Amino acid sequence: MKNWQHIKRKNIDDGSIVVTSMETNEKSLTKLELYEKLAQVEAQINNGEEPLDGEKSL
Template sequence: MPEIRPIKDLRNTTEISELCHQIKEPLFITKNGYGDLVVMSIETYERSLGKLELYQKLAEAEAQIKNGEELLDGDEVFKDLKKKHGRK
C-alpha cells in the first residue's frame, strides 16, 4: 500500500526523511486532496533507475533476438570482464 501524506507534513523534514528511508518506496504528497509530489530517498531513487536501465537493456536484447542479430556468448563476456577488471 503506498504511503500518502498531505503537503503540510513536509514542514517536518526530519520525519519525512526518516519515513522515506524506512519504507524504501516513494512517498506520495497530496495538495488539496490531489496527488502533487513524490518524495523518496536517494537509495530508492537509484534502485528505481537501476531497474529502469535493466528493463531497457532486456527490451533491447529481446529486440536483437527478434531481429536475428548475432548474440554474444555469455561465458566469453564474463571472461573478458574478469580480465578487464583484474579478476582471474
C-alpha cells in the first residue's frame, strides 16, 4: 500500500484534479526547469549570443 502522506493534488486549468506522488511531482518540476534552461540557451544561440557555461547555469 502506498504512503498517502506524500500525495499532492494539483489543480488543472479545466478544474479537474490530478493526484501525483511528491517524487513524481519533483521529477516533473526538474524536467520542466531543464527544458526551460535549454530553451533559454537555444534563444541565446539564435540571437547570436554566447550561451552560458553549462556548469554555471545548472
